[in-house]
Amino acid sequence: MTNKVIRYGILGCGMMGQEHIRNIQLLDNVEITVLAEPNAEMREKAQALVPNARTVEGLDALLEADDIDALVIATPNFQHAEQLQGIMSRCLLPILIEKPICTQLADVERLLEAAKAYPAPIWVAMEYRYMPPITLLLDLLAQGEVGERHLFSIREHRFPFLHKVDDWNRFNHKTGGTLVEKCCHFFDLMRLMANANPVRVYASGSQAVNHKDETYQGETPDILDNAYVMIEFDNGTRASLELCMFAEGSRYQEEISVVGDKGKAECLVPGPGRFWPTDTLGEPPVAQVISSPRNPKGPKQIDVPVDPALLEAGDHNGSTFYQHQKFQRAILGEQEVEVSLEDGLKAVVIGLAAQEAIRTHRVVTFNDGGLSFQ
Structure with missing residues (x-):
């Protein structure tokens, strides 16, 4: 460089x-x-x-x-x-x-x-693409660890939305909705892992627990705190998301699984270390990647520790640093952009479609490679 x-x-x-x-x-x-x-x-x-x-x-x-x-x-x-x-x-x-x-x-x-x-x-x-356990999972998929990929699932059990300036993250009209604000990360990962674009989505969700007793300038928050989302892709693969934002007692915050014709690969990602009660539970959990082949049977577990300095610098398991390393190289002309404007927009469109599916109780169909829906 x-x-x-x-x-x-x-x-x-x-x-x-x-x-x-x-x-x-x-x-x-x-x-x-x-x-x-x-x-x-x-x-x-x-x-x-x-x-x-x-x-x-x-x-x-x-x-x-x-x-x-x-x-x-x-x-x-x-x-x-x-x-x-x-x-x-x-x-x-x-x-x-x-x-x-x-x-x-x-x-x-x-x-x-x-x-x-x-x-x-x-x-x-x-x-999320650059969290070390997710990067390792993506590498294993690229190497054919699970064979032809068919099913993808992401479960995030986490803490409620934090307080932001002027509480803008409490309202759908300012965030795009929880499935846009929080979950576009996951829809981006699903597209990346499936190497495909969505065909249709169905979702179910609600505001069951969080922020119901809060008011801001006379308005009550309307942001979802739990949801299930099912997506079918244009290559026949399927993905699901399970989101719960009142499960901060979980050992791992994200659990991602990919199943193919030769086996399963998954990763377990802890939440921000600053929220882990070290006084009662000791050191925070370490991220893991697990490969479970169909033949010969026998799960292989890999611990994926992250540099403590990177954990201290943010809440995203070191990924913000690795992302900036690559962005710096892109600025210098030493590599291509890895997450393009179109990638970001497609993730948003999936999130908006999922929000619409919840609002209307219907399946939402995509057009134009996931950039619009009807």
Whole structure:
């Protein structure tokens, strides 16, 4: 890798923006020069991480800077589409943008069209691809460990949504819904593992436990806290998601399974270490990958420890660092973008379709490779 120093501007310095900052700082040959954040408390916390960076309140001031080589967007979901379109119309910088890339179906074609002429890399931050146990699982699948793949399942049993600035993550109209905000990660993984696009989806879910006694400016949260989603893909494979957001007592947060004609491969991923009660339960669990061939029978279990420094830098099992390593190489022209704008949009569309299936109690059918539905 070249020794060129890449200067980053950060748009959005809340919880996830600060995780990006901590992980960028673990890279070589980088500098964070500008922090853009309208909330004074979040701006102060980010400034404490990067004392030498300038702080500004918004996108306009950020884009006026002449000491930025790349942008990281970590603002609330409902702002992403408009901000990304504005950036693409005003500059030529490489962009890493947090998921979900938009929250409404109407934004999908607009973003695709706007990005056609954009010459710099746009990388959608699908951190789950880069969790070490999931990376190992994907490698095993590529090596033919399970043979021809047929069934995919993801179970996430986790903690409720955390508090965010102005509580924007409590409402469907600002998040796109739980199956967009939280689960586009999983729909991206399903497409990746199946190497296919969705044909139809059915889902069932509700707000059973969380946030029901909360009010914000007279509004009660309407965000789902549990769901089942079933997806059929255009190559005949099937996938399921089981989500529960009031199961923070679980040993593992994510359990991912792939079954093929030669066997099964799965991985178990713990949640953020800061939520694990070490005083009563000791050290947090270590991620595992398990391969279970049909013949000869005999599961093979692999522990996948993660560098403690990476665990300390964020809540995503080290993945944010590995994602930024690759984004840095893409900026330097040393590799292609691995999670494209279209990848990010397809994951959103699946999430929106699942939300629609729950709302209407019907099967939702996709058109155009998963970029629209009817």
